[in-house]
Amino acid sequence: MRAARRTLLALTLVIALAVVPLAGCSSTDGGESTDNGTDEAKEPYRIGAVLSMTGTYAGLGEPEKNALEMEVARINEDGGVNGHPIEIIYEDDATDADTAVAATSRLIDKEGVLAIIGATGTGGTMAMRGEINRAGIPQISPAGGTVITGDFDPLVFQTPWSNSLVVPYTLDYIAEQGISKIGIIADSGGFGADGLAVLEANLADAGLEAVATEAFNAGDTDMSAQLTKIQGAGAEAVVMWTAGKEASIIATNMKDLGMTIPLYGSHGNARVEFIEGAGAAAEGFRFAAGKILIPEAYGDTTEAYQVALDFIDRYSAEYGKAPDTFAGHAYDALHITVNAMSTLDEDFTAAELRDAIEATTGFVGIGGTFTYGADDHNGMTADDLVMYEVKDGTWVLAE
Amino acid sequence: MSGRSLNISRFLTVRAAIVAVLLLVVAVLPLFVTGTDARYVLKVLTFVGINVLIVTGLALLFGYAGQVSLGHAAFYGLGAYASAYVTATLGMPWFVGLAAAIAVTALGGLALAVPSLRLRGHYLAMATLGFGEIMRIVFVEASSITGGPDGFSGIPLPSLGSFVFATPQSIYWLVWGVAALAIMISYNIVSGRPGRSMRALHGSELGAMASGVDLVGLKVRVFVISAVFAGVAGSLYAATVGFVSPSTFTFHFSVVLVAMAVLGGTRSLAGPAAAAILLTLVSFPDIVLPGLSRDILAVVQDWEVDIYALVIILVVLFLPEGIAGAGRRVLGLLRRGVVEPSGSDSGTGQRGDEA
Incomplete structure (x- = not known):
């Protein structure tokens, strides 16, 4: 009897697991059942x-x-x-x-x-x-x-x-500040990799030289090693290209390393979380973006x-x-x-x-x-x- | 006494009939999927077939030979990237890509088999976990081959000669055909001498060795076969989706695979296959219940990992033999029902549990 009861319990478990998928297998050809559209409203x-x-x-x-x-x-x-x-x-x-x-x-x-x-x-x-x-x-x-x-x-x-607009704009601005050597840190995927390619293509036009180029992966939690290399290479500014939340870690790492050279970023950093995440380390951070953040920039007429x-x-x-x-x-x-x-x-x-x-x-x-x-x-x-x-x-x- | 052998042969006939019916159902299913979302439904069912293929390999390794692998997603990824590189980057036909996937994953299986000769239990689990993680990092960092974190796109559809598997139906049949072939191969392996050796290894490594089982050869072979099945699945996946990225081949997926194998049960091929079907469909509840609201869908997707974890815990607690064990008990009860009314040999039914 005990064996039978255990079998019953086991069976119930299997059936419970099986019932969900099986319930609908036959109705997979049921097609779209669109939300109850009222009679007068047209199909969205x-x-x-x-x-x-x-x-x-x-x-x-x-x-x-x-x-x-x-x-x-x-x-x-x-x-x-x-x-x-x-x-x-x-x-x-x-x-x-x-x-x-x-x-x-x-x-x-x-x-x-x-x-x-x-x-x-x-x-x-x-x-x-x-x-x-x-x-x-x-x-x-x-x-x-x-x-x-x-x-x-x-x-x-x-x-x-796109980066091909923002990168030259940013590099020209950096060059106008009297900077000639920059260190680049970019994330290895998507927006960062794309930005890095555009940066490298536009450095010469802006009259800048990249003395160090470093990468990090999304999800990395410490970029001190890369920043130390940039510092050691004699960069006069750090250009960071990422839209990820790692941006605030980079700013914080720079402050912790005692780096005083300016940090530039991209339109991917135009988010409050960056300032909140980096705190005091965000002070002085510069980036190019659209005018919505300070709408007066559009020209008030x-x-x-x-x-x-x-x-x-x-x-x-x-x-x-x-x-x-x-x-x-x-x-x-x-x-x-x-x-x-x-x-x-x-x-x-x-x-x-x-x-x-x-x-x-x-x-x-x-x-x-x-x-x-x-x-x-x-x-x-x-x-x-x-x-x-x-x-x-x-x-x-x-x- | 002759009654007993008669019952066993009838039982085997019943089993063959069940297998035939299941094959038929799987084969004709696409003909009945005709809704406006047929393409989506078939794609999901194709993913189910791919997972059945991987889990069949894991059933050999884990269910029969008792070797744990927490790195099977890596073989899946190796197969996918090898096939993608050969077909998309080198522009070779798909079956060359498939051959490359098989070759690369066989080497990978060999590499993982070597530590398995010295490691057991938790230590083997740790080694395979490490292998999986190393491969994931390779997929991210070897960006000139793999496309790095952005992934690898533009992988051509599977093809044989001039025939391209372009429709969702044809891809479904290809994938399930390969899965059925893998199950057949596995069945032949486990029902012969290698299968007995694997079960002996599962029971006691020392005992198996004392009984003259060639442990080294056995472990290496089963690791390689299991890895190759995952590699073939990877090749099919890459060609079906047309895009692969490292996030598919993570530790998480390895755990999902182990969950399928555990739920499926040991010493069985049907159990793990059934578990792969069930657990894959958990990720796509809207296939199963078409009327499901999007909010519920979102909740299920958010809790997917927890559902898998819960399944493992419940199975280990209440159903340590998995679906296969439950199935064996049901079959045992049925056979007792068949035997008892006519048979004088009441002991026969009890022995069914060992089949």
């Missing part, structure tokens, strides 16, 4: 969003998702596009290229999205390309690597200023200033803090897509949507004023950039 236009809600870019993914949620709610309150509401399906790529590919595949094959916003990072954005090409739908990336639009793909667009103020007001009211540049990149990506949709017939195809996005002209967004073209899917200029400095725990415009 579905957009996929692959964002880094966890991992080293979590600090970027969060404001991006915030901006998308807020703007979609507003667009739908205003009646959607051509009477169709917009529905965004979010996927977390955990700052991992492989997860981004799986998420994209799911969005395309399972959710049937018309376009994809993402990924948050350059590595994820590039990894998704195979799936994007297979499905033939447009991708609008909020990541800043040059490779995204430099390695041109007709389906792929980008909203931030411009349309861009009004758009930015409106966005800042609504975002601050909703989330209790000011939006950063990443929220702006997502805002731009969504509005460019939605504007393109509104120029089309109700039953547009993915190819028509792509063409309409490419036809974007003079869209005044947060990152700047976008004009895409047949061979320009970045649409920004260096005029959209400004140099910031961290002072007393906040951003100010650098001279």
Whole structure:
């Protein structure tokens, strides 16, 4: 009897484990059961969003998702596009290229999205390309690597200023400070590797020399060894290229090592977490980015200033803090897509949507004023950039 | 007495019939997946097949020979990168990539078999764990071959001659065909002399040696076969997805594989295969329950690792023999049911547990 009871217990366990998958195996061909759409509302236009809600870019993914949620709610309150509401399906790529590919595949094959916003990072954005090409739908990336639009793909667009704009701007600024020898530290993947390549290509033009070039991996917790080498090589400034949370570790390591040479960064560091993470070590840190952080930089009579103020007001009211540049990149990506949709017939195809996005002209967004073209899917200029400095725990415009 | 042999042969016939039915179900399943999300469903079922293939290799190593590997994700990765490099970078046909994957993982298995000759239990587990971690770092750092942390993209689809496995159905059949072949090979191994040697090794290494089992040869062979199965799976994975990055081949995945093997049970091939199917589908609950809301989906995905851990704990506590053990008990009960009404030999049913 005891043996039988144990068998029963074991069986129950197996069945409990088996029941979940088996329950649905027969209904896998059930297809899409879309959310209970009311009779008068039209089928929503579905957009996929692959964002880094966890991992080293979590600090970027969060404001991006915030901006998308807020703007979609507003667009739908205003009646959607051509009477169709917009529905965004979010996927977390955990700052991992492989997860981004799986998420994209799911969005395309399972959710049937018309376009994809993402990924948050350059590595994820590039990894998704195979799936994007297979499905033939447009991708609008909020990541800043040059490779995204430099390695041109007709389906792929980008909203931030790419490294090929930011790097020369930054290097020229550094050279103007009377510096000639720099040490570079960049993360080994995605945005950092992309930035390093652009840095090396532009050093000579700016009249600078890299006396040390060091790399680190996402997830590393101490960069003292690399910084010591940079210091030993006689660098007069450190140029750091990463969008990860490791940036604040680098600033802290420099302070701990007693390094007094200035630290320069990229538009990937325009996040409050950097200042919070590095504390006093963040003081004096300089980086180039868009104007949303200090909207007066737009010029207070411009349309861009009004758009930015409106966005800042609504975002601050909703989330209790000011939006950063990443929220702006997502805002731009969504509005460019939605504007393109509104120029089309109700039953547009993915190819028509792509063409309409490419036809974007003079869209005044947060990152700047976008004009895409047949061979320009970045649409920004260096005029959209400004140099910031961290002072007393906040951003100010650098001279 | 002749009644007993009759029952055993009937039992074997029943088993063959079950296997045939299962094969048929797996083979025709794609024909019934026709919804708008068919492509996604088939892709997930293909991943299930890939995991079944790896876990079959692990069943030989862990379930039969009793050797723990916490580094199997590394073989999977080695196979994936070897195949990706040969097909995408060198532009060779897919079967050359597959051959490269087999060669590289066989070498890897050999490399891991050497310490296993001296190490046992926890120490072997630590050595394989170290091997897995070293390989993960290699995948990240050897960026000129592997693409580094950004991964390796643009891997062509599997092909044989001029035939390209381009549709999700054809890839599904390819992967499950290979998995079935691997199970068949494994069955032949375990039902013969090597299988008995492996079970002896599982029971007592010293005892096996005393009984004349060639431990060195056995361990090396089983490690190599197990590694090659994972390498073939890696080659299939790389060609199916078209993209690989180091984050797929982490310690986490090795643990998931061990969880499948543990849940599946020892001295069985069917158990681990069933466990691989069940646990792979945990990651894709929306395949199983199509109406599932996205919020629940997100919760399940967040707790995925915890679900695996819970499975291991529950299995070790209540079902130490895994699915296979439970299956054997059920079969034993059934056979007793078959034997008792007609048979005078009541002892026969009890012995079924050892089959």
